Amino acid sequence: MDYPTRFDVIVIGGGHAGTEAALASARMGCQTLLLTHNIETLGQMSCNPAIGGIGKSHLVKEIDALGGAMALATDKGGIQFRVLNSRKGPAVRATRAQADRILYKAAIRTILENQENLTIFQQAADDLIMDGDKAAGVVTSSGIRFHSATVVLTAGTFLGGVIHIGLETQSGGRAGDPPSITLANRLREMPFRVGRLKTGTPPRIDAKSVDFSKMEAQPGDSPTPVMSFMGSLDDHPEQICCYITHTNERTHDIIRSGLDRSPMYTGVIEGVGPRYCPSIEDKIHRFSDKDSHQVFIEPEGLTTHELYPNGISTSLPFDIQLELVRSIRGMENAHIMRPGYAIEYDFFNPQDLKHTLETKFVPNLYFAGQINGTTGYEEAGAQGLLAGLNAGLRAQGKDAWYPRRDEAYIGVMVDDLITHGTSEPYRMFTSRAEYRLILREDNADLRLTEKGRELGLVDDLRWAAFSAKKEQIEQETSRLSGTWIQPKTEQAAAVEAKTGQPMTREYNLLDLLKRPELEYDDLASLKGEPVDNPQVADQVQIQVKYAGYISRQQDDIEKLRRHEDTELPTDLDYDSIEGMSKEIRQKLSESRPETLAAASRISGVTPAAVSLLLIHLKKRA
Ligand code: FAD
Numbered sequence: 203m204d205y206p207t208r209f210d211v212i213v214i215g216g217g218h219a220g221t222e223a224a225l226a227s228a229r230m231g232c233q234t235l236l237l238t239h240n241i242e243t244l245g246q247m248s249c250n251p252a253i254g255g256i257g258k259s260h261l262v263k264e265i266d267a268l269g270g271a272m273a274l275a276t277d278k279g280g281i282q283f284r285v286l287n288s289r290k291g292p293a294v295r296a297t298r299a300q301a302d303r304i305l306y307k308a309a310i311r312t313i314l315e316n317q318e319n320l321t322i323f324q325q326a327a328d329d330l331i332m333d334g335d336k337a338a339g340v341v342t343s344s345g346i347r348f349h350s351a352t353v354v355l356t357a358g359t360f361l362g363g364v365i366h367i368g369l370e371t372q373s374g375g376r377a378g379d380p381p382s383i384t385l386a387n388r389l390r391e392m393p394f395r396v397g398r399l400k401t402g403t404p405p406r407i408d409a410k411s412v413d414f415s416k417m418e419a420q421p422g423d424s425p426t427p428v429m430s431f432m433g434s435l436d437d438h439p440e441q442i443c444c445y446i447t448h449t450n451e452r453t454h455d456i457i458r459s460g461l462d463r464s465p466m467y468t469g470v471i472e473g474v475g476p477r478y479c480p481s482i483e484d485k486i487h488r489f490s491d492k493d494s495h496q497v498f499i500e501p502e503g504l505t506t507h508e509l510y511p512n513g514i515s516t517s518l519p520f521d522i523q524l525e526l527v528r529s530i531r532g533m534e535n536a537h538i539m540r541p542g543y544a545i546e547y548d549f550f551n552p553q554d555l556k557h558t559l560e561t562k563f564v565p566n567l568y569f570a571g572q573i574n575g576t577t578g579y580e581e582a583g584a585q586g587l588l589a590g591l592n593a594g595l596r597a598q599g600k601d602a603w604y605p606r607r608d609e610a611y612i613g614v615m616v617d618d619l620i621t622h623g624t625s626e627p628y629r630m631f632t633s634r635a636e637y638r639l640i641l642r643e644d645n646a647d648l649r650l651t652e653k654g655r656e657l658g659l660v661d662d663l664r665w666a667a668f669s670a671k672k673e674q675i676e677q678e679t680s681r682l683s684g685t686w687i688q689p690k691t692e693q694a695a696a697v698e699a700k701t702g703q704p705m706t707r708e709y710n711l712l713d714l715l716k717r718p719e720l721e722y723d724d725l726a727s728l729k730g731e732p733v734d735n736p737q738v739a740d741q742v743q744i745q746v747k748y749a750g751y752i753s754r755q756q757d758d759i760e761k762l763r764r765h766e767d768t769e770l771p772t773d774l775d776y777d778s779i780e781g782m783s784k785e786i787r788q789k790l791s792e793s794r795p796e797t798l799a800a801a802s803r804i805s806g807v808t809p810a811a812v813s814l815l816l817i818h819l820k821k822r823a
Contacts, residue, residue, distance in 0.1 A: 205346075206321060209235040210597035212340050212350040213590065214327040214385075216244040219356035219571025219582040221310055222270050223590030227354075228320035229269055230594040230658040235348055236314070237340060239360075239379065241324045245275065245310030247303050247579060248359065248376045249403045250510055251502050254298040254429065256286055257630035258580035260611040263297075263646035265583050266430045268591075268654040269664060271313045272583045273430035277437040279306030280429065281504060282422040282444055292744045293638035297427050302503035305439060323348075328384040330567065337567035343384070351597035354568040354589045356582070359401065361386040361548035361573060366465040367541055368519025377403075377543060386548050393563045395551035399627050400473035401577055402481045402515040402544035405523050407499075408537040409507040416532035417445040417499060431647045431671075431737070432664055445499040445532070449482070449514070453529040454493070457486050460522030465544065471517070473546040476577045476627040481544065482514040482526070497530060508539055517544035549575045552619035557604045558592035559585060559616065568593050574619060577627035584612045591657060603657060607803075608637045608759040609649060621803055637755050639748060644740060648672065674738045675745075682711040682742065685729050693728040700724055715746045765798040765812070768819065779818045786811045 211227040213220050216238030224236040238244065253276045254262050266273035280299035287294045314322060323342075331339035331347060339349035360375030360382040375381045390396055421443050426435055461467045464483055466475075475481065480488065485495055498512040511533075516523055520541050527536050552574045555561055559568045570589035571582035592602050605613035614635045619628060635641050641649070651668045654660040660668070686708050687693045694705040701719045711725050722743040726732030733739055745752070772794060776787040786807055795801040798819075802812045 206233075206235075207346070207348050209233045209321070209348060209350040211235070211352050211354065211590065211593045212237060212348055213354045213356060213593075214238075214340060215356035215358060215360075215571070216241070216314075216322075217246065217248075217356060217358045217571060217582060218272070218579040219358070219586030219589070220354070221245055221314060222265060222272065222583045222586035223354045223356060223568075223570055223593070224320055225271055225314065225317055226268070226587045226590035226659055227594035227597075228317045229661070230591065230598070231319060232594040232597050234320050234590075234594075235350070236320060236322045237325060237327050237342065237348070238322070239324070239326055239375070241311075241322060243307075243379065244314060244322075245307045247301070247306065249401070250500065250512055251301045251303040251306065252298060252500065252512075253280075253301055253306075253579060254296060256294065256296045257611065257632045257634065258578060259296040259298060259429075260632070260641060260643045260646065261580040261584040261615070261630055262429060263431070263643045264610050264612050264650055265580075265587050266432070267647040267650040268587055268657075269659040269661060270583065270587050271310055272580070274313065274432065275306050275309035276301060276429040277433035278309035278439070279303075280438055281440065281442050281501065283427045283429070283438070283441070284423045285427050288423070291639075292642050292644060292748065294632045296632075296643060297429055299429055300444060300500050302439060302501075302505070304503050304505065326380075326382065326385070329388050330564075332564075335563075336565045352566045352568065352593035354570060354586075354593045355573065356569075356571040356586055356589075357382050357385065358572045358582070359545050359547040361389065362398075363545055363547045366471055366517045366544045366546070368460075368463050368517070368522075369465060369468065369470060370519075371465070371470070374545070376545060377540065389548075389550075394554055394561065396548050397551065397575075397625075398473035398546050399549050399575065400471050400475045400544050400546045401479075401627060402475065402517050403542055404482075404511050404513075404515045405527060405538045405542040406502065406540040407509040407511055407527065407533065408539050409501070409509050411533075411535050411537040412499070412509065413532045413534070414445055414499075417447045420444045420446055420498070431651075432667060440504055442501060442504070444501065447497050447499060447530055447532045448494045449497060449526075449530055451493050453526050454486050456522060456526045456529055457483050457518065460518045460526075461487075463519045463522070465517050471544060471546055474626040475544070476629065478629055478631075479515065479577065479627075482516050483518060499532075514542070516542040518542075547572070549573055551575070551623050553621075553623040555620050557616055557620060558602045559589040560592060560596075560602075566593075566596060575624040575628055576615070576619070577629050581615060581628070581630055584615065588612055588616065591659065595657070603653070605650070605653075607635070608640060608762070610646075611635060611641055614641070617803065621800065622805060637759060639751050640755050640759070642744070644737075644744060648741070671735065671738060674733055674735060675741050678733050678738060678742050679712065679745070681730060682715065682726070682746075685711045687711065687714065687728060696724075696728060712746060715743065716749075718747075762799055762802070765802065768798040768816070770795055770797060770801060770815075770819075771822075779814055782811055782814050790815075
């Protein structure tokens with residue numbers, strides 16, 4: 203057959219993990235095959251058409267900093283952009299975009315089709331080709347054998363997928379798509395620990411049947427944010443409004459009346475659902491004292507009337523779905539275009555993975571995305587990039603790379619997953635990172651783009667833009683520190699008016715910027731020319747205002763790095779450590795961490811316990 207059947211890297215699945223994995227390996231120069239069920243669903247958003255949000259935007263920007271596609275596609279498809287937590291500190295600020303799902307998918311597909319070294323082929327992967335104990339390729343449903351040095355599996359919610367609406371069940375990977383049964387069975391024969399998780403989605407509503415005048419309008423932010431470091435406002439399509447409404451006592455009564463036919467409350471669904479994105483029936487059950495919940499009415503796109511009612515994900519029977527939707531203000535006459543449903547699927551215990559996302563049992567096989575127990579496009583995309591990168595490095599015979607917890611949220615997520623595993627769908631939050639002030643969304647490029655360039659992930663265009671930005675930050679910082687304001691001048695009067703304090707001596711602009719009452723925009727044009735790049739201005743301001751906190755976190759990181767080098771003997775008798783609680787001793791005895799740093803990351807192991815451990819080691823030595 204005159205069709206290429208040998209590749210460096212094969213990626214199974216064209217969802218969010220698979221597309222980033224395939225693009226990463228192809229960008230590095232590896233001949234890559236992306237094998238997926240259906241080319242029309244490349245980059246499909248199975249649930250809410252929105253990208254970013256708290257913790258998640260940090261991942262999107264890290265993917266972007268490493269040359270990935272998610273943020274670029276969001277800028278092309280985003281129809282409402284906001285910065286969440288904009289009044290809080292920079293560590294927790296998060297960009298979120300409502301996307302037109304058709305435009306988003308089109309942007310991903312364009313990027314994929316124009317990527318050098320990437321071949322896309324529509325067909326299900328049914329089996330792996332093995333070379334001894336190592337993965338060496340994939341067999342498709344029609345029996346085509348594709349060989350490769352490494353394989354990345356990103357099958358999402360498709361492995362053994364079962365869809366539930368009320369007590370009706372059917373096999374499916376998501377509504378309208380077939381499940382992956384043959385591959386799921388094949389993987390269950392391997393030594394991986396497999397579990398079941400579930401997720402759900404709300405019914406979709408026809409906007410023509412909704413009375414928006416009864417809802418609260420929620421426009422995007424002005425000025426409109428961009429998601430990608432390479433993005434610009436010119437990329438954005440038309441911007442539109444979202445709306446907010448609420449459930450009420452009647453809605454809750456209707457839901458309660460349907461619980462006897464709920465697959466979740468009758469024990470039909472066994473998989474655990476996402477704690478932070480619960481179904482409406484779960485919310486009514488868990489927060490029974492609340493008589494109302496917010497529902498965000500989000501458009502699915504510019505060319506469709508379909509709406510996504512964010513907050514009422516459900517697997518209740520259809521008649522209850524209809525009644526509950528129509529009990530909500532503004533939706534009294536709502537027409538449901540697609541019913542809500544829940545899906546149960548196989549996931550693999552991520553403790554069976556290495557930090558590179560290579561599986562421990564099958565060398566050259568990498569897992570990424572929802573199959574590792576995560577939920578969300580951003581979590582999937584970030585893992586995809588890391589797995590694709592490492593599959594590529596292995597194929598090229600190079601050393602692996604993964605970011606540490608103090609370098610990237612990607613590092614935090616992977617370390618959390620492989621250290622602790624997960625019993626429920628894992629999603630990212632800023633609270634999961636101990637070095638939040640260093641891992642901001644605004645500096646993801648400064649943290650990662652140089653590494654990305656070194657690894658072959660960052661193209662010339664991005665590299666040139668990044669280098670210019672970095673230079674501008676340095677130049678502007680040095681201009682501010684070299685520009686002095688003398689007392690009793692017009693500029694000093696402007697500063698005094700803002701601070702309410704007299705300027706008794708000369709100050710440079712950088713020192714003035716440290717004051718909480720003064721912003722970059724107040725100072726930069728007092729003398730000389732400010733930069734016209736808001737990203738640069740923002741960066742200079744954050745670096746100056748938070749310098750003290752940032753350097754303290756850097757000291758902590760240095761300390762922890764030393765702990766990374768402190769190995770814990772495998773025969774350490776934790777019970778003999780004086781002053782340590784029984785619970786912590788037990789936890790340490792069970793996990794037997796390899797280093798002091800790994801011990802400190804075990805949940806419940808306090809900094810005080812780490813100090814005791816350190817003292818014990820010194821005594822032993
Ligand atoms: P997916 O996006 O599922 O992509 C998997 C891809 O692999 C698909 O293209 C599929 O066709 C392909 N594939 C699978 N098996 C094979 C095979 N054998 N051969 C070839 N191709 C294959 N996330 C949230 O954050 N919040 C939510 O509330 C939420 N609700 C959800 C509700 C539903 C009903 C579903 C289905 C998903 C929901 N998600 C939610 C999850 C979100 O969709 C996923 O986190 C994300 O899509 C995972 O990306 P992925 O790349 O891992 O997998």
